Amino acid sequence: MDFGLTAEQSAYAATVAEFAARELNDAIAERDRDSAFSAEAWRKCARLGLTGLPLPVEHGGGGADAVTTAAALEALGHGCRDNGLIFSLGAHLWAGAVPIARFGTDAQRRRYLPAACDGSLVIAHAATEPDAGSDPAQLTTTATPVEGGFRLDGGKTFVTNAPVAGLFLVLATTNRVRRHAGLCAFLVERDTRGLTVGPPTDKMGLRTSPMADLHLDGCHVPTDAVLGPPGAGMAIFNATMRRERGFILAPAVGTMRRHLDQCVAYARGRRQHGRAIGDFQAVAHRIVDMRLRLDTARTLLYRFAWLLDEKRDTDSDAALLKLHLSECLVQSASDAVHLHGGSGYTTALGLERELRDALGGRVYSGTTEIQKNIAARLLGLGVGT
Numbered sequence: 001m002d003f004g005l006t007a008e009q010s011a012y013a014a015t016v017a018e019f020a021a022r023e024l025n026d027a028i029a030e031r032d033r034d035s036a037f038s039a040e041a042w043r044k045c046a047r048l049g050l051t052g053l054p055l056p057v058e059h060g061g062g063g064a065d066a067v068t069t070a071a072a073l074e075a076l077g078h079g080c081r082d083n084g085l086i087f088s089l090g091a092h093l094w095a096g097a098v099p100i101a102r103f104g105t106d107a108q109r110r111r112y113l114p115a116a117c118d119g120s121l122v123i124a125h126a127a128t129e130p131d132a133g134s135d136p137a138q139l140t141t142t143a144t145p146v147e148g149g150f151r152l153d154g155g156k157t158f159v160t161n162a163p164v165a166g167l168f169l170v171l172a173t174t175n176r177v178r179r180h181a182g183l184c185a186f187l188v189e190r191d192t193r194g195l196t197v198g199p200p201t202d203k204m205g206l207r208t209s210p211m212a213d214l215h216l217d218g219c220h221v222p223t224d225a226v227l228g229p230p231g232a233g234m235a236i237f238n239a240t241m242r243r244e245r246g247f248i249l250a251p252a253v254g255t256m257r258r259h260l261d262q263c264v265a266y267a268r269g270r271r272q273h274g275r276a277i278g279d280f281q282a283v284a285h286r287i288v289d290m291r292l293r294l295d296t297a298r299t300l301l302y303r304f305a306w307l308l309d310e311k312r313d314t315d316s317d318a319a320l321l322k323l324h325l326s327e328c329l330v331q332s333a334s335d336a337v338h339l340h341g342g343s344g345y346t347t348a349l350g351l352e353r354e355l356r357d358a359l360g361g362r363v364y365s366g367t368t369e370i371q372k373n374i375a376a377r378l379l380g381l382g383v384g385t
C-alpha cells in the first residue's frame, strides 16, 4: 500500500485548502446562529469543481479517483470552518449524484449529472422516516404501480439539503411484506405534484446545512424515475451507504488537523502558574492523544480510498472508518474546547460550534452502533440488527 500523494494530488489539495480558507469562512458564526445555508459558498465550491469531484468527466465531473477525492476533502475540511456546508456537499455527492452515476440509466445521467456537477442542481437523499431510521426495512412510504409509473405516498424526515434541493432520491416500498426486497429508489423532481417540503428543521449542529421533512401525497412519478432495476432498492441503498460511509467524514481529517494546530499554538502561548500550559504533562498528553487519533483516522481514510481505487472489497473498512472518524472527531472537538478553558466554552472561538457539528457524525449515515453491527456481521458474528 502506498498512501503517498503524487505531486499533482498534493498541489490540488493545497489549492482546495487555500481556496476554502480564503472563500468559505465569511460570517460563519452568524450563519450558524441563523441556520443559513450559503448559496454563494456553494457556487464557489462548484466553480472549483467540488460539487462534481468524483463524477464522470463526460457528464461534467472531475473524474477524481478515490485517493485524490480523499485528499481534496481533507484539504476542504482543513481550510473551511463551515462544517454544515461541507456536510451538504457530502450528502449531495455521496447520497445523490454518485448513486445516479453508478446506477442510473444513460438518460438519467444526462438529465441530472451535468447540473449536479456545475452546482445548479442540489440533490437530497430521503430514506429515513419517523418510524424507520436504523432499520430501512420498516419504512412505510409506498410506491404503488399506476398507469405510466408509480404513486408515492408517505413521509420522510431529517432530509439534508431538502430546503434547497431540486431533486430527491426517495426510498419507498412496493411491497411491505417483502421488507428489504420490496424497496425501490426513485428520482423525484422538486416540482412534482404531491411532493411537499416541510419547514426547515432546527438542529443543534451543522446548522448551515439545511434540513427538512418531505411529504409525499399521491405523488406521481413516471416509470423512468426508478433508479436501477426493479427490486434493487435495498442493494442500491446499501451500496450508496457504503460509499457514503467511506467519504462523508473525509473532511473531518482536515478538521482534526485544524483542531490540533490550534491547540498546539494555544498550549505554547497560554501561560498559567508561570509556565506555558503545554509544559504540563496532562495538557501535552491530551494533545498527543489528539495527534494519535488524527493519524489513525487519516490512515484508515487513505487505506479505504486506496482499496477502492484497487477495486478491492471495502465493506468492513467503510464501516470501521465511519465509526472511528466520527468518534475521533467528537473527541477532538471536545479536547479543543477543554484545552482552551473558559474561552473554549464561549462562542467567541467557534470551538463549541465544532463540537456541536461533530456530534451529528455519530448519527448520520448509520449510527455508531449500526457500524459496529455491520463490522461484527462481517466477522461472522450474529449481531441482531
Ligand SMILES: Cc1cc2nc3c(=O)[nH]c(=O)nc-3n(C[C@H](O)[C@H](O)[C@H](O)COP(=O)(O)OP(=O)(O)OC[C@H]3O[C@@H](n4cnc5c(N)ncnc54)[C@H](O)[C@@H]3O)c2cc1C
Binding pocket: 091, 124, 125, 126, 127, 128, 130, 132, 133, 134, 135, 157, 158, 159, 160, 161, 206, 360, 363, 364, 365, 366, 367, 368, 369, 370, 373, 384, 385
Ligand atoms: C445531521 C443529520 C443528517 C441526516 N441526513 C439525512 C438524510 O439526508 N437523509 C436521510 O434519509 N436521513 C438523514 N438523517 C437521519 C439518520 O440517517 C438517522 O437519524 C439515523 O439513521 C438513525 O435513525 P433514527 O434517528 O431513526 O434513530 P433510531 O434508529 O431510532 O436509533 C436510536 C438509537 O438506537 C440505536 N439503535 C438502533 N438500532 C440498533 C441496533 N440494531 N443495535 C444497536 N443500537 C441500535 C441507535 O444507534 C441510536 O442510538 C440525518 C441525521 C442527522 C443527525
